[in-house]
Amino acid sequence: MIDENLPEAQRILARIAVGWPELLEVNPGWLPLLGRLDEQLSIIAPDYVVLQCKSKFGALSFYAQPSPDPGTHDDEFAGIIHAAEWESTRLCELCGGPAQQYTIRLWSWTLCTDHARQMAEEAHG
Numbered sequence: 428m429i430d431e432n433l434p435e436a437q438r439i440l441a442r443i444a445v446g447w448p449e450l451l452e453v454n455p456g457w458l459p460l461l462g463r464l465d466e467q468l469s470i471i472a473p474d475y476v477v478l479q480c481k482s483k484f485g486a487l488s489f490y491a492q493p494s495p496d497p498g499t500h501d502d503e504f505a506g507i508i509h510a511a512e513w514e515s516t517r518l519c520e521l522c523g524g525p526a527q528q529y530t531i532r533l534w535s536w537t538l539c540t541d542h543a544r545q546m547a548e549e550a551h552g
């Protein structure tokens with residue numbers, strides 16, 4: 428999991444809405460992507476809040492809304508998140524390198540070839 432003291436992680440943790448756990452359930456390879464996502468969202472929605480940020484089926488799953496008021500929606504805001512979630516399916520979760528999706532230990536991972544090999548070896552170890 429991510430080092431929560433890194434500035435990108437801190438910026439997103441500070442956005443987590445009241446009542447949601449202050450967790451980033453993703454691996455470090457996606458942190459630069461999260462940093463860019465946060466920058467883009469901050470520009471169009473300065474008060475945006477994050478509900479959940481996690482890895483699901485080998486892709487980034489980022490639940491956020493443009494303002495703290497429940498049920499707010501904005502197409503541009505949703506589009507930026509969707510693009511980042513799509514981009515995550517091609518970035519190694521562990522190092523951020525070019526990646527594809529693998530199923531290892533009954534779990535979906537997005538990994539570069541080196542990390543996929545390493546993880547498969549550990550799984551069979």
Ligand SMILES: [Zn+2]
Nearest residue numbers: 519522539542
């Ligand atoms: Zn990697």
